[in-house]
Amino acid sequence: MNTPRIPSRRGLLIGGAAVAAGGLAAACTGNTPEEASKPAAAINGGDNDKPGTKVTIGFSAPAADHGWIAAITKNAQDVAKNYSDVTLRAVEPTNDINQQISAVESLIAAKVNVLVLLPNDGAQLNQVARKAMDAGIPVVNLDRVFPDKLSYRTWIGGDNYGMGVAAGHYVGEKLKQKNVSNPVIVEIQGIATLPLTQDRSKGFADALATYDFKVTAKQDAKFTVESGNQVAANLLQAHKKIDALWNHDDDQGVGVLAAIKQANRKEFFMVGGAGSANAMREIQGSGVLEATVTYSPTMAGSAIRIARLIAQDKGMADLVEQRAPQSLTLASETVTKDNVATYLPLGFES
Amino acid sequence: MTFTLTKKKADPPERARRGPGEIRHLGLLGALGLLVVVGLVTQPGEFATGGNISGILTLAATIGVITVGMTFVIIGGGIDLSVGALMALASVWATTLATQSYGPVVMVLCAVLVGTGAGVVNGLLIAYGRLVPFIATLAMLVAARGLGQRISERKTQLIRPENNAIESLATTRVLGLPLVVYLFAAVAAAGWVLLNRTTFGRRTFAVGGNPEAARLAGIDVRRHTLALYALSGFCCGIAALIIMARTTTGSATHGDLYELDAIAAVIIGGTLLTGGRGTVVGSILGVLVFTIITNLFVLNGLQTTDQLIAKGVIIVVAVLLQRRGLRTPT
Numbered sequence: 277m278n279t280p281r282i283p284s285r286r287g288l289l290i291g292g293a294a295v296a297a298g299g300l301a302a303a304c305t306g307n308t309p310e311e312a313s314k315p316a317a318a319i320n321g322g323d324n325d326k327p328g329t330k331v332t333i334g335f336s337a338p339a340a341d342h343g344w345i346a347a348i349t350k351n352a353q354d355v356a357k358n359y360s361d362v363t364l365r366a367v368e369p370t371n372d373i374n375q376q377i378s379a380v381e382s383l384i385a386a387k388v389n390v391l392v393l394l395p396n397d398g399a400q401l402n403q404v405a406r407k408a409m410d411a412g413i414p415v416v417n418l419d420r421v422f423p424d425k426l427s428y429r430t431w432i433g434g435d436n437y438g439m440g441v442a443a444g445h446y447v448g449e450k451l452k453q454k455n456v457s458n459p460v461i462v463e464i465q466g467i468a469t470l471p472l473t474q475d476r477s478k479g480f481a482d483a484l485a486t487y488d489f490k491v492t493a494k495q496d497a498k499f500t501v502e503s504g505n506q507v508a509a510n511l512l513q514a515h516k517k518i519d520a521l522w523n524h525d526d527d528q529g530v531g532v533l534a535a536i537k538q539a540n541r542k543e544f545f546m547v548g549g550a551g552s553a554n555a556m557r558e559i560q561g562s563g564v565l566e567a568t569v570t571y572s573p574t575m576a577g578s579a580i581r582i583a584r585l586i587a588q589d590k591g592m593a594d595l596v597e598q599r600a601p602q603s604l605t606l607a608s609e610t611v612t613k614d615n616v617a618t619y620l621p622l623g624f625e626s
Numbered sequence: 627m628t629f630t631l632t633k634k635k636a637d638p639p640e641r642a643r644r645g646p647g648e649i650r651h652l653g654l655l656g657a658l659g660l661l662v663v664v665g666l667v668t669q670p671g672e673f674a675t676g677g678n679i680s681g682i683l684t685l686a687a688t689i690g691v692i693t694v695g696m697t698f699v700i701i702g703g704g705i706d707l708s709v710g711a712l713m714a715l716a717s718v719w720a721t722t723l724a725t726q727s728y729g730p731v732v733m734v735l736c737a738v739l740v741g742t743g744a745g746v747v748n749g750l751l752i753a754y755g756r757l758v759p760f761i762a763t764l765a766m767l768v769a770a771r772g773l774g775q776r777i778s779e780r781k782t783q784l785i786r787p788e789n790n791a792i793e794s795l796a797t798t799r800v801l802g803l804p805l806v807v808y809l810f811a812a813v814a815a816a817g818w819v820l821l822n823r824t825t826f827g828r829r830t831f832a833v834g835g836n837p838e839a840a841r842l843a844g845i846d847v848r849r850h851t852l853a854l855y856a857l858s859g860f861c862c863g864i865a866a867l868i869i870m871a872r873t874t875t876g877s878a879t880h881g882d883l884y885e886l887d888a889i890a891a892v893i894i895g896g897t898l899l900t901g902g903r904g905t906v907v908g909s910i911l912g913v914l915v916f917t918i919i920t921n922l923f924v925l926n927g928l929q930t931t932d933q934l935i936a937k938g939v940i941i942v943v944a945v946l947l948q949r950r951g952l953r954t955p956t
Contacts, residue, residue, distance in 0.1 A: 305722060305777050340780045341879075468929070493927050500879040501782050505872055506685060510924035513681045514672060530782055534874045538796050538804070539681075554784065626782045 324585060324593050327361045331587040333580060334383035336376060337394040337418070339369040342499060343527050344550055347573035347624030348394060348418075355577035362584055373400045380404045384411055390587040392579045393428075394418040402427050416583045418576060429586055432579050432604040434571040436472045439524075439608040440479025442569040443547045446610055447520045448487035450545065450566075459519035460492045460544075464507055464532060466524045468496035476524055476549070497528050504528030508535035518544040526552035526568060527626040536564055551611060553623030559616045567612045574622050575606055653947035654894060654911045657940065661918045669925045678921070680803050684796070686917040687810035688713075688868045689887050690910060693895075694817040695861030696888040697909040701821070702854040703834035703901030704759040708748060708766035709862050710884030714877065715774040716740040716866035721783040721876030730791040737870070738863035744770060745859015749852035763855075767885065774878035783876040795871035806868045813864060818906045830854065834901030890937070891916060894944035915940065 333356065340346035349369060356364035365388055367379035373396055381404060383391060391408050395401035398420045405415050405427040415422075419433035451459045463480060466473045473496070481491055495511055497503035504523065512518075512535060523529045526548045536546070541564075548555045548568035558565040582600050585591070591598045611619045665673035672678060692709045699706045719725065720737035744766060751762040785792055795805045821827035832840040833850050841847050869880050891912035897904025916937060923933045 305719065305724065341775070343781060346780055468931075495924055496930055498882070500882065501873045501875045501877050502869060502880045502882070506920075507924070509681055509685055510921055513675075513678045513921065514669075514925045514927070516672070527782060530784065530875055531873045534793075534796075534872060538872070539677075 324590055325359075327359070328588045328590070330361050330363070331390065331584050332363045332365060332388045333583050333587070334380075334386070334388035334391045334413075335364055335366040335393075335580075336379050336383065336391075337366075337369050337576075338376070338396045339371045341371065343552060343624055343626030344571075344573055345369075348576040350624075351573050352392065352576040352580050355580045359584060361588075362580070364580070371396060373397060376401060377404045380408065384408050384413060388413060390414050390416065390583040392416045392418055392576075392583050394576070395420050395422070398422045414583075414586045416579050416586065418579045430582055430600055430602055430604065432575055432582060433606065434575060435605050435608050436475035436571070437479040438605075439549060439569050439571050440476040440481070441483040442479075442608045442610050443476075443522045443549065444480045444483025444486075446547055446567050446569070446612075447522060448484055448489055451489065451519060452487055456519050459489060460515055460517060461489060462511055462515060462518050462521045463491050463494035464504065464511065464521070464523040464528070465494055465496040466499045466528065473524065480522060497525075497531075499525050499528050501528060501531035503531070505531030505535045508532040509539065512536065512539045512541055520544055521546045521564075522549070523547070524549045526550045526555040529555055529565070530626065533558065533563070533565060551609075551619065551623055552626040553620065554626055556611060556616050556620045556623045559611060559613055560620075567610055570609045570611060570619070572606070572609075572622060573624050578604070578606070651896065651905070651908055651911065653944060654896065654908060654915065656947075657915055657944060658911060658918070661915065661922065665918070665922050665925070668922070672925050673922075676802050678925075680799075680807070682914070682917050682921050683807045683810070684804055684872070685921070686913050687806045688865050688872070688881075689884060689891070689917075690810050690913045691813045691861050691865045691868065692858075692881075692884060693888045693891045693909045693913050694813050694906060695858035696892050697817065697895070697897055697904055697906050698821065698830055699759075699854050699858045700889070700892050700897050700899060701834045701901055701904040702830045702851060703837065704752065704851065704854065705763065705889070705899075706748065706855065706858045707760065707763040707885045708744070708770055709858065709865075709888055710881030711767040711770035711774070712741050712744045712859055712862035713866045713869060713881040713884065714879065715744065715770040715777075716863045717870050717876035717880050718774040718778045718783060718878055719876075720866060721785055721870060722777060726786050726789055730789045733789060733792060733870075734867055737866040738860060741863025741866060742856055742860040745856040745862070746852065748859065749855030752855060753848040753851040771878060778876065778878050780878065782879075785870060785874045785876075792867070792871050793874050795867070806871055809864065809868065813861065814906060814910050821906055826850075826853070831902060834903075836902070887916065890941055894941055896948055912944075915944075 335352055337348050338345055340349060353364060356362045365383060367383060370376050370379065376396055380393065384407060391413055393405060393415055402422045402424050405422050406424060408415050409427055414429035415427060417428035417431045421431055422428050447461060461484065463477065465477060484490055493511065493515060495507045497507045521544055523532045523546060529548045544564065545566045546564045548565055549571065551568050551570035551572050555565060555568045559567065585600045592600055692713065696706055696709060716737040719740045720733045725733055725736050748763055748766050751757045752759050798805050821830065829845050829850050832843065832845060833847050837847050870876055892909045893899060894915065895905065895908030895912035897908060919936055920933060
């Protein structure tokens, strides 16, 4: 009764197709970029850059779910590599508060000389930063601030309000030059519930007010390409003629630009935010994106330099004081076609 | 498509199979009509323009295609929580530098194959591995997002200029509508035919209504279940193509929470979450209701917070209305 099992023609066909699909799929996951990594920022710190006491810097940041955060870790590593006296101990990035606390605890236990911390949440990581300071390890607090000043030696970060101001001034001046009265100014925010988004919007509105302009419409996206695309598509429908558009974030800006292109709209100019390499390449071209205001992840590189100076008991070369400052707020810079060439190497890939 | 109430009473089997499906649309069409009136009253100059209607249909295309697949899965008695993640994974896989080097045709094939392949895995786990659909597709959701992040190294992958053919799906317009809208229409029409005019469709109702009876009637329930999840994955692959065209990118962040939007659209469209009953038309109407709400909120300059509340209220009201239409709460 047993007939030998001959594979059916259909079986062979499906099997063959599955194998082919698998082969194709496997061939398609390669993602090696063509270009090598960008040249790291040049060293220009004067005497301070000469090798000094050996320093071990502990580093902890959130996991990279966004181009900007990915660039933070990369910038820190690139700068650390340039110093022969620096050993960087970067712990596994995580978005889990508990894990970040234990990661920082492990760095304290390893007795690193100085810590650079970008907390997932300043308030929730405050205790462990304080613990490090109490154990005699200076903490350089990167961007998201700890509420307790005893928890860090130096804070360095960007200026969200200033970012809005920079965008507002670019838009305001440009529209004043063009002599536009009652301009339609549209704003696409990031996640609306975040204080940083509210600061950006406030700065934008305040700067526009100095030109007697105000924001006509604003909508929030979620920092993702897709959300930027959807919000922009609807906003373009709502406003048939726009004079200027500010989009808070260059990562979501990719989606915004695609929506503008697909709606075939060219009557306005757009300003971006953060300073991604992609946005800068757009600025070099002749599309609607004319400028972007930076909130640059290069701050992580600066944080590593400051941490090294603190550990080596040195001051900053251009300041009179003998020790590094307690707080550094980085200015939001406006990147336009005129200066984009100098900024492009610092832009991050989103 | 007739709304003969008298016949419905006289002929219970007919009612069970077709009647309620059509009755359910009444509430939804009412809601849709109400939204259109609101649009016409609040933004008379903007809402009913060709550009805005084209915009609404374009925005509905991605989630709409996914919803067609979801309708089949839910009618078949299952659920697919992995749809948003599968779309993201397919978009990432199709836009890697390696895939892009083969040109747009391979990118399209890759997106569809990855979506379908992941759907087959879902189907195998559920039909042959006897995992609960909720668990199996939840696991797929998490894993597919992870794989997408891994492949893309958590970056947004831009479509390279030489593969602009993909983007032209969103930019090329025929009769004022971009090609992606026709793609959406084609998937919806194919879904309607498959559900209402083929053996496959009748088997889907049978498997979802009573799997044991379906088995006794000679249907290979497991193979059919596998096919349903593969179909849902296939739709995710098509949706990935649309989102790639729309945003010119592939990203692991695409399709965030789409599973909930798709399920909500299917439910307000009158498909029973327990399976056995439902329509493609209802699901499409459900998608349009949600898309138009978003559109109305932006046209009127309102913030997204209230939009979420409105969506929640609509889901509850729509389901309550359907119960009244049915008169036999299930």
